[in-house]
Every structure is written in structure tokens, then in C-alpha cells.
Amino acid sequence: MQQPVDPQLVFDPMDPEFMKDPYPILTRFRERSPAHFWPPGHGYIFFRYRDYNALMREPRLSHDPTLGVGLPAEIKAAFPDYAAFTESSLFTLEPASHARIRKLVNPLLTPRAIEIHRPLVEQLIRQQLDQLPQEGIFDVATLFSRRYPVRVIAGVLHIPPGHEDTFVAFADALIALVMPGLPQDVFVGYMPTISRGAALLRELIAERRAAPIEGDLFSMLVHACDADDRLSEAELFSLIGALIVGGSDTTVSLTSYAIYELLRHPDQLARLRADGGLARGAADETLRYNGFGRAGLVRFVAEDFVYEGVQLHRGQPVYLQMMSAFRDPEFLADADTYDIGRQIAGSPWFGWGPHFCVGASLARMEAELALRLFFARYPAIELAAEPVYGHHPMLRDMAQLQVRALAS
Numbered sequence: 001m002q003q004p005v006d007p008q009l010v011f012d013p014m015d016p017e018f019m020k021d022p023y024p025i026l027t028r029f030r031e032r033s034p035a036h037f038w039p040p041g042h043g044y045i046f047f048r049y050r051d052y053n054a055l056m057r058e059p060r061l062s063h064d065p066t067l068g069v070g071l072p073a074e075i076k077a078a079f080p081d082y083a084a085f086t087e088s089s090l091f092t093l094e095p096a097s098h099a100r101i102r103k104l105v106n107p108l109l110t111p112r113a114i115e116i117h118r119p120l121v122e123q124l125i126r127q128q129l130d131q132l133p134q135e136g137i138f139d140v141a142t143l144f145s146r147r148y149p150v151r152v153i154a155g156v157l158h159i160p161p162g163h164e165d166t167f168v169a170f171a172d173a174l175i176a177l178v179m180p181g182l183p184q185d186v187f188v189g190y191m192p193t194i195s196r197g198a199a200l201l202r203e204l205i206a207e208r209r210a211a212p213i214e215g216d217l218f219s220m221l222v223h224a225c226d227a228d229d230r231l232s233e234a235e236l237f238s239l240i241g242a243l244i245v246g247g248s249d250t251t252v253s254l255t256s257y258a259i260y261e262l263l264r265h266p267d268q269l270a271r272l273r274a275d276g277g278l279a280r281g282a283a284d285e286t287l288r289y290n291g292f293g294r295a296g297l298v299r300f301v302a303e304d305f306v307y308e309g310v311q312l313h314r315g316q317p318v319y320l321q322m323m324s325a326f327r328d329p330e331f332l333a334d335a336d337t338y339d340i341g342r343q344i345a346g347s348p349w350f351g352w353g354p355h356f357c358v359g360a361s362l363a364r365m366e367a368e369l370a371l372r373l374f375f376a377r378y379p380a381i382e383l384a385a386e387p388v389y390g391h392h393p394m395l396r397d398m399a400q401l402q403v404r405a406l407a408s
Helices: 016-020 023-032 049-056 073-078 080-087 095-108 111-115 118-129 140-145 148-156 164-176 184-210 217-226 233-246 249-264 266-274 276-289 360-377
Strands: 035-038 043-046 136-139 297-301 305-307 310-312 317-320 381-383 398-400 402-405
Touching (some): 049 317, 073 080, 080 184, 080 233, 095 217, 095 233, 118 148, 118 360, 136 140, 140 148, 140 249, 140 360, 140 398, 148 164, 148 249, 148 360, 164 184, 164 233, 164 249, 184 217, 184 233, 217 233, 249 266, 249 276, 249 360, 249 381, 249 398, 266 276, 266 360, 276 360
Parallel strands (some): 043 317
Antiparallel strands (some): 136 402, 381 402
């Protein structure tokens, strides 16, 4: 039976107070309504770490919103580019195809394989930093965090410059469309952006097929498509799109949030300045301490079952509130402490098992270099204002983060 909604608790991830600091709100839900039915989302939100941990591994929950049925025929006909990306996504493929693609791609994206790109990544980040003011007030979110990650993924894939805005908008749209129950006008409003990104991807795939580049990740993926049908055309299209999304949008938010938290915690910033090797730890700790989701990870019930007294029905969305889970005292006794030297096995914010984030190694390298190089450039810097948040339906995106660089 569906549990009644506690009238004293209303979950509103678009509330400005939630945007500014969701953690007091999340604590109340975790303590008073840890499995909370959310009417606007048509499903339950789970707030405790124990439930997040269990349900992330639950085989009766699926990443695929269509549960293997596929998108409705009218959606496919009206929005073929969206359908092409969605139905061949790593998130929605059946397990055998998912395993085949991960086996193909994983060796290309291991920490060791990614290290070969470090000089290029560092060069691109330095170039972006060189465009920032030496001192005074500037918006680090728009001038740095939002610009360098897409340049990096474009550089790693040898994509010619000039496509950055198209890719960022494409990534924003694809992430937004994960949210179940988007109003029809909002859903349709993202489709032109999806089509522009899809057209660019197809153009780039054709170019790389005609003129492959030795040692290039993009060329390797195209070759994998063409050799022995190891990767279908649709899978290739969707996979490269996913790499661009994962290599741009997530790192944008991670960079802004990490800079924000380090400036709010001068003791931790001092540790980073003394030991640049803590930069990767700062990125991981930021993902744990101040996440940038709204409702959480979305999964879909593949078959009816009861979890901890909660009846879950096939097709129903389930929301796993990562931000709440990683601040749960059951997960860490000092979960409300920001500690960049913290080490947690497995980095659960990147997922588990077969769905561990395929781009985690690249994201970590980018964030590590960005933080170390940013704070090396600015030996004296402080927050100039509180962040301004955007209106993305899935992300607590920082639209602005004003900082003040002081003369050294």
C-alpha cells in the first residue's frame, strides 16, 4: 500500500532554500520520512544511505524508463534523434549488449589509458586560466568551470574547436530529459538542441571514418564499429554522445562546487596549497559533501516488489537521494565535515559494478588539474558573493560563482 505523504514534509527541489542549502531539509526527510512518496515525481524518494546502497544493487530496478518496451511510436516518429540516442544508450541497453560495449570501451578509459592525455588536458586548462583576470572580481562558473571541460573532451576526441556551445547545450538537454514526467512543452523544447547535437555528432563520425587519426579515442571507437560489427552505428552514436555529456556537464558542476567549498573551508584550502596531491581528494570529497543533483538518481521498477514495507509497482520511478545518503551518519560518523584527505573505498558517487561511470578517470584527472592549477594561479582569492543557481530540472547548477582575486 502506498504510504501517506507526511503533510509537514513537502519535498520541493526547486525551492530556493533547497537550492542554497538542501542539507537541513534532507536531514529532516532522512529522520522523519526516509521513504517518502513524492507526488510530482510519481514515485518514492529514498533518503538513507542503507536504502541507497541496497537499491543501487537491486536487480528489480532498471535504468531503462521504457523497461525494454522502447519509446512510444509517436515519440520515435516525431523525435528520431532523441530516440536514436536513448534506445542505444548504455543506460537502457539490455545486459548482454551493455556488457559487450563496456568490455570494448573500458580498456580505453582506464586510469592508465587516460594518463596519456594528461599533458593535453593540462595545456587546455592552462589556456583557459590564461584568459581569466589576474585580480578583481570575476565569475569563475561561467569563465572557467563552464568552458574548460568541453574543450578538454573535444581535445581528447580531437574534435575541431568551435563546437563547445553546441556540446554543452546538448549535454544539458540530455541530462534534463532523464527527469520523469517533464511537462510536454519542456520536453519538446529540448528537441531542437538534441537535433543540433545529433547532427554534429553524425558529421564528426563521418569525418573520422574518412580520415582516422592514429591513437585517437574517437577513431578507435569508429574502428570498433566498422570491424566485425563489434559496435553498431546507433551504439557508436550514443556512446560518443555519452562521452561528451559525461566529459563536460558533470565536470562543470564539480569544478564550481569544489572551488566554492575550498573557499568556504580555508583550512582545507591551506592543505591543498601545501600538498597539490590532495586535489583529487578534494574533488571526491566535494562530490560526497555537496552534490549537485536535485531529486537524485532515477531508477524504474521492472517488476512489482516490496522494499522495507514500501510497495513498488512496475513502471514506477524510484529516486535515490545521493546527497542525503552521503551525509547520513550511518555512512560516516562525521559526514557533515568537509575533509579533502578522506579516503573512501570504491567512490560510490561514481556508481557501482557494471554501471560505474565510464568517464570517472577522465573526470577525476580534469578536476584534479583544474583545482591545482586554479589555486596556484590565485595565491590570494576569496568568495565575492554567494552562488546564483540555475533552473535545470535535474541539477543544482551554479549559474554564477563570483570570486575576488587579490593582488599578491
